[in-house]
Amino acid sequence: MPEGPEMRRAADELAAILLRRKAQAVRFGLEPLRAYESILTGRRITEVACRGKAVLLRFGGGNTIYAHNQLYGRWYVQPRGGRPRTNRQLRVCIDTREHSALLYSASDIGIYDEDSLARHPYLAKLGPEVLDPHIDAGAIERRLASRVFYRRSLAALYLDQSFLAGVGNYLRSEILFVARIDPTLRALDLDRNDRRRLARASLAIPRRSYETGGITNSPANVRRLHAAGQKRGKYRFWVFGSAGKPCQICGSEIARIQLSGRRLYFCPVCQGY
Numbered sequence: 697m698p699e700g701p702e703m704r705r706a707a708d709e710l711a712a713i714l715l716r717r718k719a720q721a722v723r724f725g726l727e728p729l730r731a732y733e734s735i736l737t738g739r740r741i742t743e744v745a746c747r748g749k750a751v752l753l754r755f756g757g758g759n760t761i762y763a764h765n766q767l768y769g770r771w772y773v774q775p776r777g778g779r780p781r782t783n784r785q786l787r788v789c790i791d792t793r794e795h796s797a798l799l800y801s802a803s804d805i806g807i808y809d810e811d812s813l814a815r816h817p818y819l820a821k822l823g824p825e826v827l828d829p830h831i832d833a834g835a836i837e838r839r840l841a842s843r844v845f846y847r848r849s850l851a852a853l854y855l856d857q858s859f860l861a862g863v864g865n866y867l868r869s870e871i872l873f874v875a876r877i878d879p880t881l882r883a884l885d886l887d888r889n890d891r892r893r894l895a896r897a898s899l900a901i902p903r904r905s906y907e908t909g910g911i912t913n914s915p916a917n918v919r920r921l922h923a924a925g926q927k928r929g930k931y932r933f934w935v936f937g938s939a940g941k942p943c944q945i946c947g948s949e950i951a952r953i954q955l956s957g958r959r960l961y962f963c964p965v966c967q968g969y
């Protein structure tokens with residue numbers, strides 16, 4: 697399932713072919729949206745953004761296509777008229793002069809004007825985006841210390857999009873490992889230094905994943921393991937998916953537990969479990 701960095705890269709690909717281009721044709725696979733096809737056709741795409749797992753495509757004239765990826769939604773970029781090999785249902789197709797942007801499978805799609813978009817229930821409850829360059833570690837630190845969140849377990853907070861948007865299951869394990877925090881603690885149990893380390897890792901790890909195409913391990917480890925002939929699957933993460941393997945810092949066995957309904961990987965020694 698895509699997390700913030702994967703969503704952002706998908707939005708980047710869409711922006712590269714759609715931004716400032718005129719939509720030559722817009723088609724929807726969902727009947728209630730068909731009335732908008734003629735309204736959006738001929739308009740220019742003025743903004744491509746992602747918020748949480750939603751892609752937002754704003755058109756001249758003020759309408760925005762909101763498309764939440766849900767579990768299976770997937771965007772493709774093709775030369776105009778091209779189609780990927782897939783049995784999925786086509787939900788949105790936007791043709792520019794040279795390209796087609798295609799959304800398959802997702803069904804939570806709507807067209808909103810400025811006011812109704814601002815009130816959208818999913819967007820309204822999202823916390824700050826981990827990949828937003830305007831968010832700094834101080835803001836995350838204050839969030840961790842705030843009454844709204846500090847009694848909750850970190851394992852639950854780091855899956856809650858109202859705490860931080862864009863963190864999902866692999867980022868949760870990787871952030872807590874890099875910050876050396878016991879995943880069973882609550883924010884309340886952290887001292888100031890813990891909070892600071894966790895806040896920094898909360899931004900640094902998703903940003904690294906975005907820049908590297910999904911790698912959260914340190915550049916030094918990646919170089920070393922790559923030079924030793926290891927495949928990407930072996931060096932991509934610090935701990936995620938590595939149950940029973942030696943910790944890359946201390947050599948102890950990586951553990952796997954279920955927390956807040958999802959699998960979480962951690963080093964019992966480095967994270968003081």
Ligand SMILES: [Zn+2]
Nearest residue numbers: 943946963966
């Ligand atoms: Zn360790």
